[in-house]
Structure formats: structure tokens, C-alpha cells
Amino acid sequence: MYDFDKIIDRSGTDTFKFDLREKVFNKRDVIPLWVADMDFAAPPAVVEAVKRRAEHPVYGYTLRPESFNISIKNWLKRRHDWDVDTSWISFTPGVVPALALSLLAFSDPGDGIIIQPPVYPPFHSIVTDNDRELVYNPLVMSDGKYRINFEELERLASKKENKILVFSSPHNPVGRLWSKEELTRLGEICFRHKVLVLSDEIHSDLAVYGNRHIPFASISKEFANGSITFMAPSKTFNIAGFGTSYIVCENSDLREKFKHILNGLHLNMGTLFSGVILEAAYDHGADWLDAMLKYIEGNIDFVHDFTESELPGITFTKPEATYLLWLDFRELGWDQDKLNSFLINKANVGFNNGILFGKEEGKGFMRMNVGSSRVVIQKAMENIKKALDKEIKG
Ligand SMILES: Cc1ncc(COP(=O)(O)O)c(C=O)c1O
Structure with a gap:
């Protein structure tokens, strides 16, 4: 009933997540999985209500x-x-x-x-x-x-x-x-x-x-x-x-x-x-919300299975709430600058830098937003895998 797989192009709508990439990551095309909003269309009832009100011109x-x-x-x-x-x-x-x-x-x-x-x-x-x-x-x-x-x-x-x-x-x-x-x-x-x-x-x-x-x-x-x-x-x-x-x-x-x-x-x-x-x-909006949360669970499961099977050195505990994952990269033994630069420049993904959440507590961590279509999440994880294989095997 709701198509969360559909990719909606948000760039050019003056949206933080897409249109601030150049400024935040110094790179215009990172897959943006940072700011905490989702790439899904709002519930149809909300879109309709906004349209209805906007149609009245005063x-x-x-x-x-x-x-x-x-x-x-x-x-x-x-x-x-x-x-x-x-x-x-x-x-x-x-x-x-x-x-x-x-x-x-x-x-x-x-x-x-x-x-x-x-x-x-x-x-x-x-x-x-x-x-x-x-x-x-x-x-x-x-x-x-x-x-x-x-x-x-x-x-x-x-x-x-x-x-x-x-x-x-x-x-x-x-x-x-x-x-x-x-x-x-x-x-x-x-x-x-x-x-x-x-x-x-x-x-x-x-x-x-x-x-x-x-x-x-x-x-x-x-x-x-x-x-x-x-x-x-x-x-x-x-x-x-x-x-x-x-x-x-x-x-x-x-x-x-x-x-x-x-x-x-x-x-x-x-x-x-x-x-x-x-x-x-x-x-x-309740039906939309229930469907959306099921979809998010699927995204979380996907990232969890992928990190377990393909990304040794990256772990996380599944959240009990939110579409935000607190990824732990500490096993890689890299400092934060290296980790940040690796994700942006080699894996081409834009996460929130863990140290913004706590100077000490966030070291070795990144926050990933999985409020996006499954294929986008898959692509981000595959990018990390490819870049990591290259980095480790040289
Ligand atoms: C814990 C928490 N509080 C507040 C906000 C933002 O609230 P608002 O946009 O209503 O200021 C966020 C957004 O990510 C959040 O995670």
C-alpha cells in the first residue's frame, strides 16, 4: 500500500541531507545517511491535507x-x-x-x-x-x-x-x-x-x-x-x-x-x-507508521546481517527504537580522522561523525540513518565492503 522502495530524488529541494553534502562532507555525491529525517514520502493523508490548505490562496x-x-x-x-x-x-x-x-x-x-x-x-x-x-x-x-x-x-x-x-x-x-x-x-x-x-x-x-x-x-x-x-x-x-x-x-x-x-x-x-x-x-497516519516501521526493521536486519557476514571489525547492537544505527568501528583500530575520511572518500557514504555525540564516547563510532530505500542502504554497505577489502588487502 505504501511504496518505501521508491527512490524519490530530494536533491535540489534545499534539503539539509542532500543539499548540504558539499559543505559537510566536502563531496557532493556521498550517499547521504546522516541528518535524522527519512527519504520516504509523508503519509498520503498529510500530503493531501497540505495540498488542500495550500490551494486556498490566502x-x-x-x-x-x-x-x-x-x-x-x-x-x-x-x-x-x-x-x-x-x-x-x-x-x-x-x-x-x-x-x-x-x-x-x-x-x-x-x-x-x-x-x-x-x-x-x-x-x-x-x-x-x-x-x-x-x-x-x-x-x-x-x-x-x-x-x-x-x-x-x-x-x-x-x-x-x-x-x-x-x-x-x-x-x-x-x-x-x-x-x-x-x-x-x-x-x-x-x-x-x-x-x-x-x-x-x-x-x-x-x-x-x-x-x-x-x-x-x-x-x-x-x-x-x-x-x-x-x-x-x-x-x-x-x-x-x-x-x-x-x-x-x-x-x-x-x-x-x-x-x-x-x-x-x-x-x-x-x-x-x-x-x-x-x-x-x-x-x-497510524497505518503508514506501522508499515514504515516494518520496512525500517527490514533495513536494520539487512545492515546487521551484512556487517556480521561481510564486515569483520564493524558491529552494532540493533536499536530498540529509531531508524538510527550506532555503528562501532573500534576493532579496526583507526583514529577518528582516518575513519571519517575513509567513509567519505573511499566508501562514498555520509554518516554522522560519532565524536559529535560525545568527544570521548563517540570515538570509533558513526551514526547511520537507515530511513531510506533498501537499495540505497544496500549500495552503502556494498561500498563500505569494497573499500574495506581494498584498504585491508591493499
Ligand atoms: C533527540 C532529538 N531531539 C530533538 C530533535 C529535533 O527536534 P526539532 O527538529 O523538533 O527541533 C532530534 C532530531 O534528530 C532528536 O534526535
Whole structure:
């Protein structure tokens, strides 16, 4: 019903992933498997809704009707079995801007903000760009899985200058979908020390292989009170270009403080498409999403089997959520510059450099985006194999 095999030429649409290749990789034709959007057409219902609205030729200031909040409420109930009240929801013009606004609302310059690398690069930059201090609690690997270092988190959270934890759930780039036990332990530590949890759940709809996401705030009243949840249909339905997202926050003090900053900067309007696309996606996009996730599982399986059989020295643990793979090249024993240059110049593939997710934690790693047609993924892997054979055999 949906053709994810179809290759859609995106170049020339001023898209980051394709049209920034020259600037980022110094090479115009690398297979672009970096920025986290997918090469698939959006769900037909979204395309139709955009066309319908675009056909009306007046594009003035536009409100989001109450049906916007109701679509979110219904989606969170259906998809995550989470009961939220529509009054807890506030539109935001992107998750990263909303996280940055929260730092302004709930901390002061110089305060410590805890993040858990390797993690999404803007988690680092929103802290330093806003004159707060980065405090690292690196994830640790055990039994082939990344895990939270709870002892270190307790130590860091207990310092009075550390005010906020910016939490990636599911975690970009390692693909962990945190269990109820992990979420509970993390929350108990943070709340014991009055550390506010900003739970970025933008990847929550992208659980694969039958895994289920648990919204942090759904765990208990205490968790809802001590956190803000950040969500969006953007990753889920491949509509990131519209910059539509929202927070869910049951604690009215936190919510009002957040809105004070959002409204004070006049960032609450959004574009005229913000309501249209969210409602179309949440109300009519579920079948597309299920089909897309099956396709992604096929891509992940393909890369997994290929690396196991053809690429000794490259490994990864299958993600529990997201279309992002955190590839481990450490067995090759190369430094990061050699690895980066090899992938771009010899294999002609464009991945995200691991060190952008954590200077130390990302060494020897690259993030690969498998949100593309199977043949594109196959070609990238074959390119790596050919280049590696040549490099190793000389
Ligand atoms: C963890 C995480 N948060 C936020 C974003 C981006 O959110 P937005 O485009 O709504 O600012 C991404 C995109 O890759 C992400 O991975």
C-alpha cells in the first residue's frame, strides 16, 4: 500500500541531507545517511491535507483549533496508553527550541545541566550556547547494551549547582528504549535531589521489534510533577520541515513558567501548517507508521546481517527504537580522522561523525540513518565492503 522502495530524488529541494553534502562532507555525491529525517514520502493523508490548505490562496495568521490538542491527546492514549488532559499541552516551534527555552525558564547562567553522552549534538550546544555548564554522565556499555550510570547520576544530581537533566528517551544515537525500572530509578534519583527532568521523547513513536515506549511522566504523579515531556509528529511521519512540536506538562507551575518564556519571545504562533499536518498525521497516519516501521526493521536486519557476514571489525547492537544505527568501528583500530575520511572518500557514504555525540564516547563510532530505500542502504554497505577489502588487502 505504501511504496518505501521508491527512490524519490530530494536533491535540489534545499534539503539539509542532500543539499548540504558539499559543505559537510566536502563531496557532493556521498550517499547521504546522516541528518535524522527519512527519504520516504509523508503519509498520503498529510500530503493531501497540505495540498488542500495550500490551494486556498490566502496564507494569513492561523490559529490551531482545540482539535489540535484533542488529536495529541487521542494519539498519546492510542499509541502509548497515556492519559493526558488537553490543558497540559502547549504547542512549541520545535523540540530543540523548546528544550532551550526550558533551560532559560528553569535555570540560571552558570548552572549545571546534566546530559548522558553519547547523545544528540544539540543537547550539548543548547547548554553552552545559553551559558550553562555541561555536566556529563556518560552511558556505560554492559552485556552489549548501553545503560545509565546511576551511581554517577546520583553523585552529580546531589550537587546543588546541577539543576536539570536533559534526557533522551528513546536515546539518540544508541537506540535504547529505557525500561520502566530504568526510568523509575532515574526519576527517583533526580527528584530526591530536586533535579528537573526534561524528557525528550521525540523518537517515542519509533519503537521497533515489538518494543514499547513508556512516557516518563506516565510512571506516577511524582514523575509527572517533576518533569516536562517533549514530543512531535516530525520524526514519526517524516515532516520535520514543518517545525511542529509540543510539550506535555501536568505541573501547572512548570507549565506556566515555560509558557511565560515561550510567549514572551512570541514563539507560540507556529506556521499555518502546524495544526493541519499534526492532525492529519495523528488522526490518519497510524497505518503508514506501522508499515514504515516494518520496512525500517527490514533495513536494520539487512545492515546487521551484512556487517556480521561481510564486515569483520564493524558491529552494532540493533536499536530498540529509531531508524538510527550506532555503528562501532573500534576493532579496526583507526583514529577518528582516518575513519571519517575513509567513509567519505573511499566508501562514498555520509554518516554522522560519532565524536559529535560525545568527544570521548563517540570515538570509533558513526551514526547511520537507515530511513531510506533498501537499495540505497544496500549500495552503502556494498561500498563500505569494497573499500574495506581494498584498504585491508591493499
Ligand atoms: C533527540 C532529538 N531531539 C530533538 C530533535 C529535533 O527536534 P526539532 O527538529 O523538533 O527541533 C532530534 C532530531 O534528530 C532528536 O534526535
